[in-house]
Amino acid sequence: MRHRLRTPLLILAAAIAIGMVEAAGFLGRSALAGYRVSPWLALRTGLGLWLTMAAVTPIPVWMARRFPLVRGAIARRLGLHALAACAFVTLHLALDIAVQTLQRNMRPEPFGRHLGALLGQYLATETLIYVAVAGVFMFVTARREAESRERQAETLRAQLGEARLAALRSQLAPHFLFNTLNAVSTLALKGDNAAVTRALAIVGDLLRMVLDERRGAEVTLAQELAFIDRYLELQALRFHDRLTVRRTIDAGAIGARMPWLLLQPLVENAVRHSLEGAGGGTVTLAARRAGECLVLEVGDRARENGAGTPAGETAPGGPGLGLANASDRLATLYGAAQSLELLREDGGTLVRITLPWREAGAGHAP
Numbered sequence: 001m002r003h004r005l006r007t008p009l010l011i012l013a014a015a016i017a018i019g020m021v022e023a024a025g026f027l028g029r030s031a032l033a034g035y036r037v038s039p040w041l042a043l044r045t046g047l048g049l050w051l052t053m054a055a056v057t058p059i060p061v062w063m064a065r066r067f068p069l070v071r072g073a074i075a076r077r078l079g080l081h082a083l084a085a086c087a088f089v090t091l092h093l094a095l096d097i098a099v100q101t102l103q104r105n106m107r108p109e110p111f112g113r114h115l116g117a118l119l120g121q122y123l124a125t126e127t128l129i130y131v132a133v134a135g136v137f138m139f140v141t142a143r144r145e146a147e148s149r150e151r152q153a154e155t156l157r158a159q160l161g162e163a164r165l166a167a168l169r170s171q172l173a174p175h176f177l178f179n180t181l182n183a184v185s186t187l188a189l190k191g192d193n194a195a196v197t198r199a200l201a202i203v204g205d206l207l208r209m210v211l212d213e214r215r216g217a218e219v220t221l222a223q224e225l226a227f228i229d230r231y232l233e234l235q236a237l238r239f240h241d242r243l244t245v246r247r248t249i250d251a252g253a254i255g256a257r258m259p260w261l262l263l264q265p266l267v268e269n270a271v272r273h274s275l276e277g278a279g280g281g282t283v284t285l286a287a288r289r290a291g292e293c294l295v296l297e298v299g300d301r302a303r304e305n306g307a308g309t310p311a312g313e314t315a316p317g318g319p320g321l322g323l324a325n326a327s328d329r330l331a332t333l334y335g336a337a338q339s340l341e342l343l344r345e346d347g348g349t350l351v352r353i354t355l356p357w358r359e360a361g362a363g364h365a366p
Helices: 002-033 039-056 058-066 074-102 111-189 193-210 221-242 263-274 321-337
Strands: 218-220 243-249 257-259 281-290 293-302 339-345 348-356
Touching: 002 039, 039 074, 058 074, 058 111, 074 111, 111 193, 111 221, 193 221, 218 221, 221 243, 221 257, 221 263, 221 281, 257 321, 263 281, 263 293, 263 321, 263 348, 281 348, 321 339, 321 348
Parallel strands: 243 281
Antiparallel strands: 218 257, 281 293, 293 348, 339 348
């Protein structure tokens, strides 16, 4: 209701303001011409002229909204607006004659002759007023429609992005479940009942974290590392001293935001590749702030005879689910503001991810 009244109230306010300016101009012109006019007469005349103009302004407003000038229909709609402009001017002058006569601001004259004289005098001027009013409302309407389309497009892009992220995350869940259960079955085959019991408890914790729908697309680095710690605890039960984990986590980076479940598949790949050597291997985890970026690194190094991730495996096109999934998720979330590099090192491989720096706070779900 308030939105519907906004336009009429604006038109009324503008008419009153212009009418008062017209009255002041009438007083000034009268004084210069050498005859006195009462302020009340000047005010009645000015307000009468512009309030009757406000009364017929719905004509160009409605025409602007109903018949905007669009490609393919300009000529026909210009003709309609020309007819509407003639109606606008004629109706306004007729109303003004009636109001001014009733207020005794002018002497009664034959209506037809009076209207014809005023049309000859003011047709061009008031047609320009029609064009100005219609033009303003066409511009405002076009801008609102453009903004509405942009909002709809932005909403659609966000929905598509969320759907894509959900699909990418759903790829990880069965893969993760299979690998964790495989680790438990390996322990069971060894007959280590205590380790199996402990492993099942860890798997339960990990699955609760994975299936927690309250988590959004991003979590803090601390939350991601808590998940990684539980996962590596499971791997330690399986591989014992064959697997070494080294962390270099800057305290100032703990509160940074990052994609949920980004590191786990990379750590899983690193564990697998680091254990290709007969003597086991080392997995490295590092996180630091570099200016306005968060840098994350996951590395693997075999103790002997290990080659790490194959040298030809690149991030976007490599065969591993972890790298391909991480690359797609990063591109969806951050576009060109992120990077994922696969670096070959002596005896192993390092995956380096660079993200825009975002701290946990307002506007982000915990």
